[in-house]
Amino acid sequence: MSRNRVKPIEQVYDHYTNEDFSVWKLLYETQINSLDGIVAEEFLKGLEILDFNSKKIPDFKKVNEKLDFISGWSIKTVPNIAQPKEFFTSLANKKFTSTCWLRSMEEIDYLEEPDMFHDVFAHVPMLTDIDYTNFFQNIGQLALELINDEEKLKKLQRLYWFTIEFGLMETSNGKKIYGAGIISSKNEMKNAFSNKSIKIDFNVVEIMNQDFRIDIVQEKYFVIKSFNQLASSFEDIRRELFKN
Numbered sequence: 139m140s141r142n143r144v145k146p147i148e149q150v151y152d153h154y155t156n157e158d159f160s161v162w163k164l165l166y167e168t169q170i171n172s173l174d175g176i177v178a179e180e181f182l183k184g185l186e187i188l189d190f191n192s193k194k195i196p197d198f199k200k201v202n203e204k205l206d207f208i209s210g211w212s213i214k215t216v217p218n219i220a221q222p223k224e225f226f227t228s229l230a231n232k233k234f235t236s237t238c239w240l241r242s243m244e245e246i247d248y249l250e251e252p253d254m255f256h257d258v259f260a261h262v263p264m265l266t267d268i269d270y271t272n273f274f275q276n277i278g279q280l281a282l283e284l285i286n287d288e289e290k291l292k293k294l295q296r297l298y299w300f301t302i303e304f305g306l307m308e309t310s311n312g313k314k315i316y317g318a319g320i321i322s323s324k325n326e327m328k329n330a331f332s333n334k335s336i337k338i339d340f341n342v343v344e345i346m347n348q349d350f351r352i353d354i355v356q357e358k359y360f361v362i363k364s365f366n367q368l369a370s371s372f373e374d375i376r377r378e379l380f381k382n
C-alpha cells in the first residue's frame with residue numbers, strides 16, 4: 139500500500155508537491171475539528187506559538203528557530219522512525235527525530251509507519267512546554283545510561299508509550315489528550331473516550347510493568363494531573379529502575 143518513494147533525509151521545502159499540501163490540509167482540518175474540546179490546552183498553545191495551520195506544511199527551519207528560543211529543542215529530520223539509540227541520544231540532546239514526508243492521498247486513512255503529520259502535527263507543539271520537555275529529555279538521558287540493559291530499556295519504552303504517545307490528562311474541564319498517538323488518530327481518540335478502554339491514574343511503577351501492543355487501539359490509558367507531575371516523577375522512575 140505504501141507508495142514507493144524515497145524518504146528524504148532533510149526537508150527541502152520546494153520539494154513538497156500540491157498533493158502534499160492537500161494531504162496536510164485535509165489531515166489538519168479533520169484532526170483539529172475532532173480535537174475540539176478534548177485536547178490539552180498546552181497542545182493548542184503550542185500550535186499557536188509555532189503558527190501551525192492547515193494552509194502550509196510547517197517549515198522546519200522556522201519551527202526550529204521558535205523552539206530554540208522557547209525550550210532549546212529542535213527537530214532533527216530522519217527518513218524513517220529512528221532506531222532506539224539514535225532516538226534516545228537525540229532526546230537527551232533536546233532533539234526530536236521527525237520525518238519530513240507525508241502520506242499520499244491514497245494512504246490518507248491507513249499508514250504503515252508514522253509520517254510527518256504524526257511527528258510534526260501531533261508531537262512538535264508539545265515541545266513548547268517546559269515541564270513536558272524536561273520529562274522527555276530525562277527519558278532520553280536515562281535510556282542512554284541503560285542502553286545495554288534490555289529489560290530496563292523496555293520499561294522506559296513503556297513510560298514513553300503511555301505518556302508521550304498515549305497520555306491523557308485530568309483537568310477541571312474533564313480528561314484531555316496530550317499523547318501524540320491519540321492526537322493524530324481518529325480511532326484512538328474515539329477509543330480513549332469510550333467505555334471500552336480503562337483509564338487509570340498515572341503511576342510510574344505500574345506503567346513500567348505494563349506491556350503494550352502497537353497493532354491495536356490501546357486497552358488502557360494512564361492519566362496525569364499535570365505536566366509538572368510528569369516532570370516530577372523522575373525520582374520515582376530512577377528509584378524503580380535502579381533498585382537493587
Ligand SMILES: [Fe+2]
Nearest residue numbers: 252303318319
Ligand atoms: Fe510518535
